[in-house]
Amino acid sequence: MIRLENLTVAYGPRVILDGINLEIPTGKTMVILGESGSGKTTILKCVLGTLHPVSGRVLANGQDISTLKEDDLLRFRQRMGMVFQEGALFDSLTVGENVAFWLWEHTWLSDEEVEARVRTLLRFVGLESSIDAKPSDLSGGMRRRVAIARAMAAEDPAFMLYDEPTTGLDPFTSKSICDLMRRVQREFTTTNIVVTHDLTDAYRVGDLFTFIKDAKVIATGSRRDIEHSDDPFIKTFLSLDS
């Protein structure tokens, strides 16, 4: 479970998140929706532990990550995968090296063990035959798959964070990425947070939905809950997509 308790974040004098409370049960996917600049990525940074809140806290499986010491934070991050906007792969490394990179940095696995793990991950995302390709040789959808494989590099991923995972992809490819995200969730019982602008994809991957506006949560709940919201902003947001 991931729980945000009264989370307040500011950049200088500007409050970006003001007393946010959210709970994502184990094995579920929370989609964060809102306008550009509303603080969605900022939530992911707090959960990753790369940004410290002014007040409030983030609990992951009961552990307050804002108080973890460096070693414990690293151990915690080993079970957390982040899929960045556009995939954010290293262009100079091969697909296999991109996935291996995290294992070289964070584990003591031998070269043979790293290769076996990389092959398992690439097989999972359907890209084992591209192990020696460079990211520039791949389509946008394939690059996202590699980014997902890299985010799952830990033996037992518990949390997956996705920042705009389907932006810039055609509708078919977007759906295949959403299907893959669902498969990761199912097979590893990961607890997931997804930031997206795309309502179709949000419904594909989400169990729960949260709208952020003016630094606050204005609605959170199931698809049914948000579709029945009386909030004018949410009504407009939902109607724009239909």
Ligand SMILES: Nc1ncnc2c1ncn2[C@@H]1O[C@H](COP(=O)(O)OP(=O)(O)OP(=O)(O)O)[C@@H](O)[C@H]1O
């Ligand atoms: N390091 C920073 N220093 C100052 N302001 C920042 C910093 N990072 C983000 N911001 C500002 O904080 C606000 C929230 O940013 P954030 O990236 O969380 O929004 P977002 O909802 O994810 O936006 P988008 O959908 O466009 O990615 C934005 O106005 C942004 O300009």
